[in-house]
Each structure stands twice: as structure tokens, then as C-alpha cells.
Amino acid sequence: MTDLTLSNQALATRPAPPNEATAFRLPTQWIGVAPFFIFALMFLILPTIYLVVGAFQRSDGSFTLDNILQLLSDPSISSSYWASIKISFWSAIIGAFAGLAIAIAIVRGGLPNWTRSATLTFSGVASNFAGLPLAFAFLATLGRVGIVTTLLRDVLNINIYAMGFNFLTTSGLIAVYLFFQIPLMVVIIVPAIDGLKKEWGEAAATLGATQWQYWRMVVIPVIWPSFLGTVILLFANAFGAIATAYAFAGPALNIVPIKLYSQINGDVLHNPQLGYAIAFGMIVITGLANVFYIWFRTRSERWLK
Amino acid sequence: MKSGKFWAWVVFIVGAAYFFIPLMATVEFSLRMRRGVHSFDAYQIVLGDARFQSTFLYSVVAAIFTIILGVLIVVPAAYWIRLRLPQLRPIVEFITLLPLVIPAIVIVFGYIRMYGSNSPLPFLGSNMGANALLVIGYATLALPYMYRAVDTGLRTIDVRTLTEAAQILGAGWGTIIGRVILPNVLIAVLSGAFLTFAIVIGEFTMASLLNRPAFGPYLQNIGANRAYEPAALAIIAFAITWGCMSLIQILSRFAPKSANRPN
Numbered sequence: 268m269t270d271l272t273l274s275n276q277a278l279a280t281r282p283a284p285p286n287e288a289t290a291f292r293l294p295t296q297w298i299g300v301a302p303f304f305i306f307a308l309m310f311l312i313l314p315t316i317y318l319v320v321g322a323f324q325r326s327d328g329s330f331t332l333d334n335i336l337q338l339l340s341d342p343s344i345s346s347s348y349w350a351s352i353k354i355s356f357w358s359a360i361i362g363a364f365a366g367l368a369i370a371i372a373i374v375r376g377g378l379p380n381w382t383r384s385a386t387l388t389f390s391g392v393a394s395n396f397a398g399l400p401l402a403f404a405f406l407a408t409l410g411r412v413g414i415v416t417t418l419l420r421d422v423l424n425i426n427i428y429a430m431g432f433n434f435l436t437t438s439g440l441i442a443v444y445l446f447f448q449i450p451l452m453v454v455i456i457v458p459a460i461d462g463l464k465k466e467w468g469e470a471a472a473t474l475g476a477t478q479w480q481y482w483r484m485v486v487i488p489v490i491w492p493s494f495l496g497t498v499i500l501l502f503a504n505a506f507g508a509i510a511t512a513y514a515f516a517g518p519a520l521n522i523v524p525i526k527l528y529s530q531i532n533g534d535v536l537h538n539p540q541l542g543y544a545i546a547f548g549m550i551v552i553t554g555l556a557n558v559f560y561i562w563f564r565t566r567s568e569r570w571l572k
Numbered sequence: 573m574k575s576g577k578f579w580a581w582v583v584f585i586v587g588a589a590y591f592f593i594p595l596m597a598t599v600e601f602s603l604r605m606r607r608g609v610h611s612f613d614a615y616q617i618v619l620g621d622a623r624f625q626s627t628f629l630y631s632v633v634a635a636i637f638t639i640i641l642g643v644l645i646v647v648p649a650a651y652w653i654r655l656r657l658p659q660l661r662p663i664v665e666f667i668t669l670l671p672l673v674i675p676a677i678v679i680v681f682g683y684i685r686m687y688g689s690n691s692p693l694p695f696l697g698s699n700m701g702a703n704a705l706l707v708i709g710y711a712t713l714a715l716p717y718m719y720r721a722v723d724t725g726l727r728t729i730d731v732r733t734l735t736e737a738a739q740i741l742g743a744g745w746g747t748i749i750g751r752v753i754l755p756n757v758l759i760a761v762l763s764g765a766f767l768t769f770a771i772v773i774g775e776f777t778m779a780s781l782l783n784r785p786a787f788g789p790y791l792q793n794i795g796a797n798r799a800y801e802p803a804a805l806a807i808i809a810f811a812i813t814w815g816c817m818s819l820i821q822i823l824s825r826f827a828p829k830s831a832n833r834p835n
Contacts (some may be wrong), residue, residue, distance in 0.1 A: 283688050299652025301665040307667045310708050314682025369587045376580020391817045395770045400809035403802035404594050405600035414597035508677025510776035514795045524677050531681050553673045560601045
């Protein structure tokens with residue numbers, strides 16, 4: 268017993284000089300990552316925290332829940348949240364399934380090789396072709412004097428505007444957002460589908476699985492996490508998008524990012540603290556989406572084991 | 573299997589139509605400025621506009637500074653994490669994903685309130701400060717892409733051996749990162765750089781809210797006031813994006829392939 272404590276003491280005293288050395292070396296250990304962490308703290312994390320804290324404060328700095336409650340009670344704000352959630356949700360879901368269909372078609376559909384490389388190249392471009400130019404392209408196509416609008420009117424005698432078509436509706440914006448959502452899905456999901464080994468299909472067929480069983484029990488479980496992750500990414504992508512919608516209607520369109528934009532520019536809600544609350548609400552929604560993603564993924568990973 | 577191929581073609585053709593009709597219509601529309609004939613008038617007017625030139629130049633310069641800032645922040649961090657602090661990887665990956673979760677408008681709103689002219693760090697008190705803040709904001713937006721590109725690049729080289737070899741030859745840390753690691757991941761860095769360029773060049777939200785004379789706000793202004801010029805600008809923007817993506821593809825052919833990757 269005494270021996271043990273003695274040897275422990277000996278151990279405790281002996282490594283003292285190396286300890287000093289590591290203590291001395293600690294700053295250099297961190298110096299490589301320091302710029303990254305300082306940058307992230309100053310320009311990503313602290314500004315976000317600043318807004319979150321501001322959402323719970325009155326203009327004199329005292330604590331309040333009024334700003335948050337006003338998000339829910341003010342019909343113009345809550346309706347803008349609903350519009351944004353609807354647009355982001357449906358453009359993410361439709362974009363994800365359409366992108367998946369295209370990805371499966373070019374990877375597994377037995378199409379000639381050029382379709383794959385052409386689609387991937389184009390998707391890389393189109394997924395980054397958003398914002399104002401995208402809106403301009405759609406206005407030139409389906410605007411009131413757009414090429415397709417006039418073609419339909421003059422050739423087929425269909426006036427889409429008389430039929431109630433408008434970019435400034437939920438479905439109009441969804442259709443436009445799909446232009447960058449689908450390619451983004453293709454870019455992200457093609458590697459996942461590439462990851463499906465041919466042997467798995469052969470093994471399933473050897474065991475007598477039908478095509479449907481192969482899809483249900485092999486393909487879907489394998490690509491499910493990346494599919495879900497991309498849906499969340501598409502959702503956040505559409506939820507924060509502002510330039511495309513702004514080009515269609517300026518500040519008139521009632522979606523959250525535009526609401527926040529007008530509030531930052533001119534305090535249209537006559538309460539500076541309310542801007543913080545709107546920003547906080549946006550972070551909560553995209554954050555929640557990510558929590559769902561992590562939850563789903565851990566569940567599906569458990570299934571995969 | 574035959575019906576599968578048929579449906580694959582259907583999906584491919586419908587998808588292609590959805591993407592090509594707007595683009596072709598935009599090209600057609602941009603050529604219609606002169607009544608009755610096709611002409612490049614819209615392009616001439618746009619390219620000859622002094623504001624186009626100045627705002628485009630401004631955004632190009634902002635993009636270059638963004639890329640430099642992004643490289644200075646990301647390359648040492650990604651390298652150091654591979655070499656010495658792999659336990660920090662999850663934290664760093666989480667942080668680099670944050671800009672995809674927090675919308676750009678929220679980030680810039682935070683800047684406006686935190687770095688206003690009355691704050692301890694008054695970025696927005698001066699013109700240069702506001703320019704710097706715009707570049708910083710763009711670097712945050714580009715962070716996910718830059719980090720991923722650099723990290724992929726680092727994965728293909730043996731960081732530890734290269735570092736030890738350089739150290740044995742007496743190189744300091746600056747030399748190791750600048751003259752050993754960076755050249756080896758240059759192609760990955762350049763892919764990240766071109767992607768950053770494509771994102772930054774037409775960015776509207778941050779530039780507009782920080783009140784900078786960038787290309788994005790100019791596009792918005794033209795879009796609100798003109799008929800044919802926006803279509804021409806859309807085609808120009810598409811061509812720029814296409815150019816950036818092609819450069820990335822060309823570069824990826826020169827990227828070193830590591831032995832432990834299947835292809």
C-alpha cells in the first residue's frame with residue numbers, strides 16, 4: 268500500500284519538466300487554428316448571439332418576451348413566416364424528388380454517357396445561378412411580355428395571366444426556386460447513388476428479391492440519410508433566399524427575408540427590437556430543421572446497423 | 573429494363589426542357605431590343621454603361637479579397653487540424669456548416685448592429701471599413717465551400733510526412749504552409765476560389781444592406797427600371813457562372829489522386 272503511494276508520488280513528481288514543456292508549447296499548438304476561431308467567433312457566432320439576445324430585450328436593454336410574442340400575434344409577420352415556410356418546404360420537397368429522379372435516370376437509367384456529364388456540368392452551374400439573374404431569366408420567359416407568355420398567347424391562344432398565373436404567388440415562387448433547388452439536389456445526390464454497388468442489386472436478385480423489394484430494402488435505406496440531409500439544405504437555401512423574390516416585386520412581397528430586409532433598411536415595423544425577433548425566428552426555423560435532420564439521421568443509422 | 577430506359581429518357585428530357593426553355597427564352601428576349609430584328613443592342617448598352625463597369629470591377633476586387641481572406645483563414649486551420657488537432661474536426665466542421673443554416677441576411681444584420689459607427693469596432697464608420705466588412709461577410713458565406721475544397725485537397729496528400737520532411741530540411745511554419753502545403757493543395761484551393769467567385773460576383777443582400785456599390789445592387793436597379801437589359805445581364809451572369817464551373821472541372825482533372833482512393 269505504502270509502496271503504491273510512493274511509486275505514485277514518484278510518478279507524479281517525475282513528469283514535471285515535460286509538463287512545463289507542454290504548458291509552454293500550448294500557444295503554438297493553437298496558433299494554426301486561432302485565426303479561424305477568432306474569425307468565426309467575431310463574424311459568425313457573436314453577431315448571431317447579439318441578435319438572439321436582442322430579440323429578448325426592450326430598447327432599454329431589459330428582458331422581455333414581447334418581441335417574440337409579437338411575431339405570433341402580428342398577422343402580417345406570422346403570415347410572412349407561413350408563406351416562407353410553405354415556399355421553402357414545397358420547393359425543397361419537389362426539388363428533392365425531381366432531382367432524385369433525374370439523378371437516378373442519368374446514373375441507373377441506361378442513358379448514354381454524355382447525358383450524365385452534361386447534366387452534372389449543367390447542375391453545377393444552375394445550382395449557383397440564383398438571385399437576381401435567375402429572376403430576370405424567368406421574367407424574360409414568363410413575364411407579361413416574356414417569350415413563352417407571348418408564344419402561348421399568339422400561337423395557342425392561351426393567356427396565362429388571365430388564367431391567374433403570377434410569380435408573386437406561392438406556387439409561382441416555388442416554380443422559380445426549383446430552378447436552383449433541383450440542380451443542387453442532383454449535385455449532392457449523384458455521389459450517393461454512385462455509392463450503390465452493383466453487387467447489392469445482384470445479391471438481392473440472387474436471393475429472389477423483386478425490383479420493388481430491392482428498392483425498398485436496399486436502395487432507399489442507403490440513400491435516405493443523404494436524401495434527408497439535402498432536403499434540409501434545400502429548405503434552408505430557399506428560406507434565406509431574398510434576391511430572386513426581391514427582383515420580382517421589390518419590398519412588396521410578404522416573405523420573411525424580405526420583411527427583415529425592409530425592417531433593416533427602414534424600420535418599417537416601428538420597433539427596432541422586432542427586427543431582432545424576426546432574425547431570431549429565422550434562425551430557430553432553420554435550426555429546428557437541422558435538429559430534425561440529425562434526429563432522422565441517427566435513427567436511420569441505427570437501422571443501417 | 574426497357575421500360576426503365578424509356579422512363580429515364582422521359583425524366584431527362586422533361587428536366588432538360590424545364591432548364592433550357594427559360595435560358596433560350598432569355599437569350600431570345602435579350603436580342604429583341606431593336607424592333608423587328610435581332611440585335612446585340614441590349615448587350616452593347618449594358619457593357620458600355622459606366623456603372624456596369626465600375627460595379628462589376630468593384631465586385632471582382634471584392635471577390636479577390638474574399639478569396640485571399642478565405643485562404644488565409646481556412647488553409648492553416650484545415651492543415652493544423654489534420655496534423656495536430658484532429659479532435660477539433662467536428663467543431664470546425666460544424667462551424668463551417670453554420671453559414672448554410674444562418675441566412676446571409678441574418679449574418680449581415682448582426683454586423684450592422686454590432687459593428688455600427690458607434691460600436692467599439694466601428695467597421696461601418698468609414699468607407700474602407702464597410703468594404704472590409706463586406707469582404708468579411710462574403711468570406712463567411714464562402715466558408716463552407718472553401719473549407720470542404722481545402723479539406724478534400726489535404727486528404728489526397730500525406731500532410732504528416734510532407735511536414736516532417738520539410739522540418740528536417742529546416743523549414744519554419746511559414747515556409748511549410750506557404751511553400752510545401754499550399755502548392756500541393758493549390759488546385760483544391762483554386763476550385764474553392766472559383767466557386768467563391770461565382771457566389772460573390774452577383775451577391776445582392778449583403779452588398780445592398782451594407783450600401784456598397786457592388787454588382788448585385790446594380791443588377792437590382794437595372795432589373796427594376798429596364799426591359800431588355802436585365803435579360804442580357806442574366807445571360808452574362810450565366811456565362812460567368814458557367815466559366816467558373818468549367819474552370820473548376822478543368823482543374824479537377826489536374827488534381828492529384830491519392831493512392832487510397834479507388835479511382
